[in-house]
Amino acid sequence: MCGIFGYIGARDPLEICLSGLEQLEYRGYDSTGIAGVGNGEIKFCKKAGKLSNLLQAMNLRNLESAIGHTRWATHGPVNDQNAHPHLDAANSMAIIHNGIIENHHVLRMDLIASGVLFTSDTDTEVIVQLVAKFYAGDLAAALQKALSLVQGIYAIALIHKNHPGQIIAAAKECPLAIGVDPTTKESFISSDPNTFLSSNLDICFLHDGEIAIIQRGHVHVFNTKHEIIRKKTERLELQYTVPSKDGFAHFLLKEIYEQPNTVYKAILGRFQEQTGNVEFESLGFTDEQLSSYKKVCILACGGSAHAGSIGAAYLEELAHIPSQCEIASEARYRSLLLTPDTLVIAISQSGETADTIAALRIAKAAGCKILAICNVKHSTITREADAVIYLKAGAEISVCSTKALTSQIAVLALFALHMARLRGLPVEVAQTFFNNLKQIPDQINQVLLAAPKLQALAEKYAHYEDFFFIGRLYMYTTSLEGALKLKEISYVNANGCPAGELKHGPIALINANFPVVAFCANEQTKDKILSNLAEVKARGAPVLAFAPVGMDGVQAIADDIFWLPPTTDMLAPFTSTVAAQLLAYYIALKRHCNIDQPRNLAKSVTVE
Ligand code: G6P
Numbered sequence: 001m002c003g004i005f006g007y008i009g010a011r012d013p014l015e016i017c018l019s020g021l022e023q024l025e026y027r028g029y030d031s032t033g034i035a036g037v038g039n040g041e042i043k044f045c046k047k048a049g050k051l052s053n054l055l056q057a058m059n060l061r062n063l064e065s066a067i068g069h070t071r072w073a074t075h076g077p078v079n080d081q082n083a084h085p086h087l088d089a090a091n092s093m094a095i096i097h098n099g100i101i102e103n104h105h106v107l108r109m110d111l112i113a114s115g116v117l118f119t120s121d122t123d124t125e126v127i128v129q130l131v132a133k134f135y136a137g138d139l140a141a142a143l144q145k146a147l148s149l150v151q152g153i154y155a156i157a158l159i160h161k162n163h164p165g166q167i168i169a170a171a172k173e174c175p176l177a178i179g180v181d182p183t184t185k186e187s188f189i190s191s192d193p194n195t196f197l198s199s200n201l202d203i204c205f206l207h208d209g210e211i212a213i214i215q216r217g218h219v220h221v222f223n224t225k226h227e228i229i230r231k232k233t234e235r236l237e238l239q240y241t242v243p244s245k246d247g248f249a250h251f252l253l254k255e256i257y258e259q260p261n262t263v264y265k266a267i268l269g270r271f272q273e274q275t276g277n278v279e280f281e282s283l284g285f286t287d288e289q290l291s292s293y294k295k296v297c298i299l300a301c302g303g304s305a306h307a308g309s310i311g312a313a314y315l316e317e318l319a320h321i322p323s324q325c326e327i328a329s330e331a332r333y334r335s336l337l338l339t340p341d342t343l344v345i346a347i348s349q350s351g352e353t354a355d356t357i358a359a360l361r362i363a364k365a366a367g368c369k370i371l372a373i374c375n376v377k378h379s380t381i382t383r384e385a386d387a388v389i390y391l392k393a394g395a396e397i398s399v400c401s402t403k404a405l406t407s408q409i410a411v412l413a414l415f416a417l418h419m420a421r422l423r424g425l426p427v428e429v430a431q432t433f434f435n436n437l438k439q440i441p442d443q444i445n446q447v448l449l450a451a452p453k454l455q456a457l458a459e460k461y462a463h464y465e466d467f468f469f470i471g472r473l474y475m476y477t478t479s480l481e482g483a484l485k486l487k488e489i490s491y492v493n494a495n496g497c498p499a500g501e502l503k504h505g506p507i508a509l510i511n512a513n514f515p516v517v518a519f520c521a522n523e524q525t526k527d528k529i530l531s532n533l534a535e536v537k538a539r540g541a542p543v544l545a546f547a548p549v550g551m552d553g554v555q556a557i558a559d560d561i562f563w564l565p566p567t568t569d570m571l572a573p574f575t576s577t578v579a580a581q582l583l584a585y586y587i588a589l590k591r592h593c594n595i596d597q598p599r600n601l602a603k604s605v606t607v608e
Pocket of ligand 1: 301302303304348349350351353356399400401601602603604605
């Protein structure tokens with residue numbers, strides 16, 4: 001699971017590839033590497049660790065073309081040997097790969113039996129060794145033959161010292177965009193077209209089994225029969241701006257602080273106050289279509305699945321339509337019994353999460369229409385869905401997602417309202433809901449203004465190694481998200497748990513070193529959560545409560561309370577989540593963790 005980039009043209013390929021890799025680090029940062037052809041030989045440099053390590057070791061010069069890779073390790077530990085690119089034994093070609101080769105072991109054994117020496121533990125090296133075996137002057141044909149033996153998924157770029165003016169690319173179930181500028185005679189490839197540093201490109205995406213020969217300013221694409229095919233190209237609106245922390249210590253903190261604005265942008269112009277109707281720009285589903293659905297199935301992973309669970313609850317509570325949120329990595333292997341009368345919603349910040357894409361394809365094959373809720377334009381999910389609602393949250397750089405989640409919840413709230421209006425929700429009820437939603441940006445701001453209080457709480461709780469995060473209904477999902485944020489960036493054991501389930505097992509773990517963070521904002525279950533808090537308090541747990549101003553009873557039980565602006569039960573996830581994000585941030589800060597790029601994680605998980 002990785003990012004791949006390549007450039008061939010008049011500018012310095014090394015410089016362009018390094019800039020591309022900087023933007024692709026969200027796909028993994030276990031190692032990085034670059035290879036190019038220069039003076040008739042393959043030159044390469046690769047290093048374990050982040051791009052900064054590669055930059056320190058960089059010794060390449062005068063390349064005619066270059067390919068670059070940023071890795072999230074799947075096969076083989078994180079070290080220099082397993083970093084991409086991988087070369088054949090004669091050092092005549094170099095390959096980079098995103099994906100997984102499932103039958104790599106069998107192929108490796110065959111190659112070893114025929115005398116090939118491997119230098120890495122990766123599945124990728126098998127491909128380059130196979131290409132070397134089949135190469136007889138036609139690099140694309142050799143790659144095609146090698147890929148015919150391979151089972152798995154891939155996006156690949158390959159260069160050869162005898163073909164200095166070419167990059168060969170191939171893809172199967174992994175994104176690979178090719179951008180060509182015939183005027184400047186430049187060509188790019190990337191796992192993500194948003195990383196192209198030029199806005200003047202004709203762009204196409206490689207489909208399964210296609211192989212491309214990329215040269216300066218033009219590209220030839222072949223199908224599996226090695227016949228040349230004409231690809232449809234498009235001009236994409238790409239507006240790259242260099243990410244900036246804008247004075248914040250970390251991207252994560254900056255993105256937390258952006259939320260009053262990003263939530264505002266997610267709802268801006270999408271609700272007609274007079275009529276009580278929701279209007280998404282070019283939604284792509286007619287009112288008749290939406291009215292005809294009997295069920296909604298939401299597919300997502302990670303934080304997006306938490307937003308999805310809240311969205312499913314909104315759809316049930318507002319629109320009275322049976323709705324479920326399924327974790328995509330599970331859903332893809334289950335019998336979901338999807339039928340075309342179910343609307344499928346795929347939620348993903350990046351639009352590139354492999355499991356969400358796979359589940360979406362299964363839903364499509366079952367005849368369902370797909371609505372995507374995404375942040376990143378031109379991503380795979382936005383291209384494969386029937387319609388898209390964009391979050392408009394701006395680039396999210398920190399691996400740990402914050403602003404995307406609150407924007408997802410805002411969009412889901414509006415979508416549920418839309419479905420509800422189509423099913424007869426009275427205008428006044430819609431208006432009241434929206435009026436409460438409109439206040440959320442300001443209420444998030446109030447939480448941000450109280451950040452010093454959260455920092456003080458974080459300092460008090462930062463030394464604990466285990467936490468329960470508990471809540472009921474909307475606050476249960478919020479507790480899952482709060483726990484996920486804490487474990488992602490602080491590496492402490494934090495578990496989200498429905499408050500009512502504690503007594504069925506988890507409570508056995510409670511002692512004075514096991515704090516319980518309780519989200520108390522749901523009015524409907526206020527008394528129940530207070531009973532649960534009393535139960536853990538009685539067993540010695542330190543209790544930190546996030547409670548709405550004015551909540552009675554909590555002071556008598558909790559050791560510490562962070563007061564939140566009161567809102568409705570349905571909208572309480574916004575402010576509670578932001579408070580949990582800040583708590584996690586300050587605990588991670590106190591524990592000296594790598595906040596923007598936590599160990600072992602990647603922003604976009606492009607393998608299953
Ligand atoms: C990764 C990220 C998470 C994110 C999840 C889903 O695990 O580290 O922060 O929630 O992927 O990503 P998506 O882009 O599909 O929302």
